[in-house]
Amino acid sequence: MLEKMKDIVKSNDLCVLATVSEGKPHCSLMSYISDEAGHEIYLITHKQTKKYANLMENPTVSLLIDTRESEKGHRRVYIKALTVSGEFQTIRDPVKQELIRTKFLKRHPHLMDFLKDPGAEIFCIRIKSFQLLDGVKDAFYETID
Structure with missing residues (x-):
């Protein structure tokens, strides 16, 4: 089940x-x-946002990722919702930052200007656990060491 969660x-x-x-x-x-x-999630935000201030004060976060895009139409019954619990980490290594920036731009080319903004910061969420809801009744929980 852990691999299915990471695949999502x-x-x-x-x-x-x-x-x-x-x-x-x-x-x-x-x-x-x-x-x-599937152990780290990378995001970008401006440093002058409420979310960034919150992350600096409390690094514990939750993320929700779902499969609704792939289950459009009458397939809503098959939607999976994955809750990811993790911890905020800054990325200090400039080589790693640039590698992530390049990958981010490849996946999200519409964010090019945002990724070039000196006030924006790429950060990491180190995943600690997953909770997968498969439909409305089936729930699974996994932790990552």
Whole structure:
């Protein structure tokens, strides 16, 4: 089941990021890419946003990734919803930053100007666990070491 969960992460590129500050949740629709292993998710934001301030205060996050794009029409009963729990990490290595930026641009060419903005920062969510809802009744939970 863990590989199925990682496949959902790797085959999609849009999520909802939930952060918390002072007990108040904040959600953001985000484009993302993942590493090949399905252990890290990379996102980009301006440093002057509520989400970034929340991440700096509280690095624990939740992301929601679903399969609704691939299950359009009457196939809604087959939609899977994956909740990803993880931890925010900055990316300090400039070589890794550039590699991620290149991969991000390949997957999301519409974000070219955003990726070039000096006020924008690419960051990592290190995945700790997954909860997969397969339809409305079947739930599965996995952790990553």
